[in-house]
Amino acid sequence: MTDSRKGYVRMRTLQAVVLLIFGVIILRLAYIQLIDPKYEKLARGNALRHVVQYPPRGEIFDRNGEYLAQNRACYDLMVIYRELPREGFDTLQMLDLLGISRTKLERALRNARMSPRIPYMVTNFISSEVKLRFDENNFPGFYTVYRTIRSYPRKIGGNLLGDVGEINERQLKMKRYADYRSGDYVGQSGVEKAYEEELRGKKGVKIMEKDTHGVVKGSYMDGMFDSLPEPGSYIVTTIDARLQAFTEELMRGKVGAAVAIEPSTGEILMMVSSPTFDPDEMVGRHRGNNYMKMLYNKRQPMFNRAVKAKYPPGSTFKLVQGLIGLQEGVLTPADRYSCNGGFRYGHRMMKCHAHASPLDLRGAVANSCNAYFCYVLRNILENRRYEDVEHGFDMWKTYVNSLGFGRKLESDFLDEGAGYVPSSEYYDRVYHGSWNALTVISLSIGQGELGCTPLQMANFAAILANRGYYYIPHIVKRIEGRDSIDRRFYEKQYTMIDPKHFEPIVEGMWRGVNVGGTSTVARLDGWDVCGKTGTAQNPQGRDHSTFLSFAPKDNPRIAISVYVENGGFGATIALPIASLVEEYYLTDTITRPWLVDRVKNMQIYYPSYAK
Numbered sequence: 001m002t003d004s005r006k007g008y009v010r011m012r013t014l015q016a017v018v019l020l021i022f023g024v025i026i027l028r029l030a031y032i033q034l035i036d037p038k039y040e041k042l043a044r045g046n047a048l049r050h051v052v053q054y055p056p057r058g059e060i061f062d063r064n065g066e067y068l069a070q071n072r073a074c075y076d077l078m079v080i081y082r083e084l085p086r087e088g089f090d091t092l093q094m095l096d097l098l099g100i101s102r103t104k105l106e107r108a109l110r111n112a113r114m115s116p117r118i119p120y121m122v123t124n125f126i127s128s129e130v131k132l133r134f135d136e137n138n139f140p141g142f143y144t145v146y147r148t149i150r151s152y153p154r155k156i157g158g159n160l161l162g163d164v165g166e167i168n169e170r171q172l173k174m175k176r177y178a179d180y181r182s183g184d185y186v187g188q189s190g191v192e193k194a195y196e197e198e199l200r201g202k203k204g205v206k207i208m209e210k211d212t213h214g215v216v217k218g219s220y221m222d223g224m225f226d227s228l229p230e231p232g233s234y235i236v237t238t239i240d241a242r243l244q245a246f247t248e249e250l251m252r253g254k255v256g257a258a259v260a261i262e263p264s265t266g267e268i269l270m271m272v273s274s275p276t277f278d279p280d281e282m283v284g285r286h287r288g289n290n291y292m293k294m295l296y297n298k299r300q301p302m303f304n305r306a307v308k309a310k311y312p313p314g315s316t317f318k319l320v321q322g323l324i325g326l327q328e329g330v331l332t333p334a335d336r337y338s339c340n341g342g343f344r345y346g347h348r349m350m351k352c353h354a355h356a357s358p359l360d361l362r363g364a365v366a367n368s369c370n371a372y373f374c375y376v377l378r379n380i381l382e383n384r385r386y387e388d389v390e391h392g393f394d395m396w397k398t399y400v401n402s403l404g405f406g407r408k409l410e411s412d413f414l415d416e417g418a419g420y421v422p423s424s425e426y427y428d429r430v431y432h433g434s435w436n437a438l439t440v441i442s443l444s445i446g447q448g449e450l451g452c453t454p455l456q457m458a459n460f461a462a463i464l465a466n467r468g469y470y471y472i473p474h475i476v477k478r479i480e481g482r483d484s485i486d487r488r489f490y491e492k493q494y495t496m497i498d499p500k501h502f503e504p505i506v507e508g509m510w511r512g513v514n515v516g517g518t519s520t521v522a523r524l525d526g527w528d529v530c531g532k533t534g535t536a537q538n539p540q541g542r543d544h545s546t547f548l549s550f551a552p553k554d555n556p557r558i559a560i561s562v563y564v565e566n567g568g569f570g571a572t573i574a575l576p577i578a579s580l581v582e583e584y585y586l587t588d589t590i591t592r593p594w595l596v597d598r599v600k601n602m603q604i605y606y607p608s609y610a611k
């Protein structure tokens with residue numbers, strides 16, 4: 001075959017292929033336009049209504065399977081302005097059915113008119129009964145969307161569980177909420193916020209077909225293009241609901257916080273911030289009004305003191321000084337110091353209450369001697385291994401940080417505070433570089449510039465219980481569909497203190513409760529409770545009352561810290577609350593009803609909140 005003949009064949013073959021391809025395309029277009037109605041219907045987008053299907057939010061349980069947060073059905077009323085009938089509708093009947101004001105309806109219609117093709121929410125939180133009556137009246141252009149809202153059956157843990165609300169404009173601009181839309185609900189605080197991704201679920205869509213009058217005829221193509229919503233995952237928390245409710249009852253009328261931790265796991269058994277609020281108050285149409293009431297409440301019920309407040313730890317911080325002194329080699333358990341009413345430095349005196357003197361370390365812990373720990377802190381800062389007090393202070397601060405103070409513990413609370421531990425740079429700035437150990441001696445008894453969160457103090461109690469390590473405190477025990485929670489909650493966090501140095505401190509705490517000291521009211525027969533009182537000076541009224549404890553002494557099951565503002569001595573109110581909580585958790589009963597009555601009936605005056 002000649003070359004010209006071969007070229008002719010190739011050209012004809014190519015022409016045939018091109019004609020065949022065009023023929024297939026033309027036949028396909030003819031089929032789409034003349035035979036298959038699917039694309040014709042899709043093109044008539046104005047005849048279809050895409051209705052968002054909202055998923056039920058994941059439920060929240062306590063550690064024993066009791067409901068803390070459930071869901072209940074409600075509906076949003078939506079309007080598409082361009083589908084409203086020209087002749088109007090019975091406004092009075094609609095207002096009567098929905099129980100809303102004319103002003104609210106008119107405002108919604110004005111806003112909907114700005115984007116007439118887009119659904120706009122008229123009102124929300126419509127009950128199932130109202131929804132049925134509304135549907136019977138068939139208002140064209142209006143339709144309802146199924147939602148679920150929260151219900152909190154135990155009505156506890158307002159600050160702990162948090163609340164769910166409609167996403168706001170500021171949040172919509174944030175990267176973490178990139179796939180949210182206006183009208184979506186989102187966790188605003190507490191567990192609801194921290195575990196939003198797990199609880200929220202995934203939205204679906206239902207495509208409805210309408211006739212020319214806007215009346216829905218049914219599901220488009222039998223739901224072929226619908227997608228079902230995926231429910232959120234349920235969460236099992238570490239909280240014991242009964243313990244939480246009991247502690248809230250004891251803290252009612254008081255300002256402060258209480259936190260209990262299981263030392264062997266870091267699981268938070270109870271977390272109370274007082275005053276608190278009923279989480280159901282942050283659900284429904286009255287949410288806004290209730291929010292404003294709490295916002296202007298001077299006692300700040302929405303402020304989670306347990307993880308945010310910066311309190312002076314008072315005498316509970318003496319345990320920190322003892323541990324650092326032992327580790328640094330400037331203190332032994334047998335070292336004895338005289339008190340004689342306090343610690344004198346220059347023309348000043350750090351006063352102390354009456355007790356036996358001199359005392360060794362165990363006795364100083366049991367009797368909470370101020371002078372003893374002033375000597376200890378001075379020896380730490382003036383340790384000759386460091387070239388000056390500033391370097392000694394830097395080392396002291398490093399130890400304090402390792403014990404969980406002055407930094408976030410990396411718990412699963414997004415709003416966790418770091419507290420405050422001053423630095424040598426701070427004192428250089430304040431005292432223009434001229435300061436020494438006596439300048440900061442108030443730190444020895446947990447005063448001065450120190451600020452600790454109740455969570456940090458409870459974690460310190462867990463460190464003492466474990467003799468030198470802790471697990472990061474956390475509020476969630478299990479998440480549906482997962483084998484485990486974040487790995488950081490399973491890892492031991494070690495301090496810089498050798499475990500052997502904890503024994504004399506723990507022994508002193510045990511003596512203070514079971515032999516003689518400032519904590520004897522906390523004694524529980526057979527449980528070897530260890531505890532330390534704290535009285536924190538308060539420039540705005542009566543001193544603050546605080547107490548940290550764990551029990552039993554060996555193989556401890558609970559570590560706790562209680563802080564009551566303006567409560568007076570540590571043994572006055574914080575200790576009784578902590579002791580009752582420990583007894584209830586360890587024995588499942590209360591054998592001192594008289595102490596419960598005393599705690600509940602104690603009236604505390606708060607001048608700083610009365611202004």
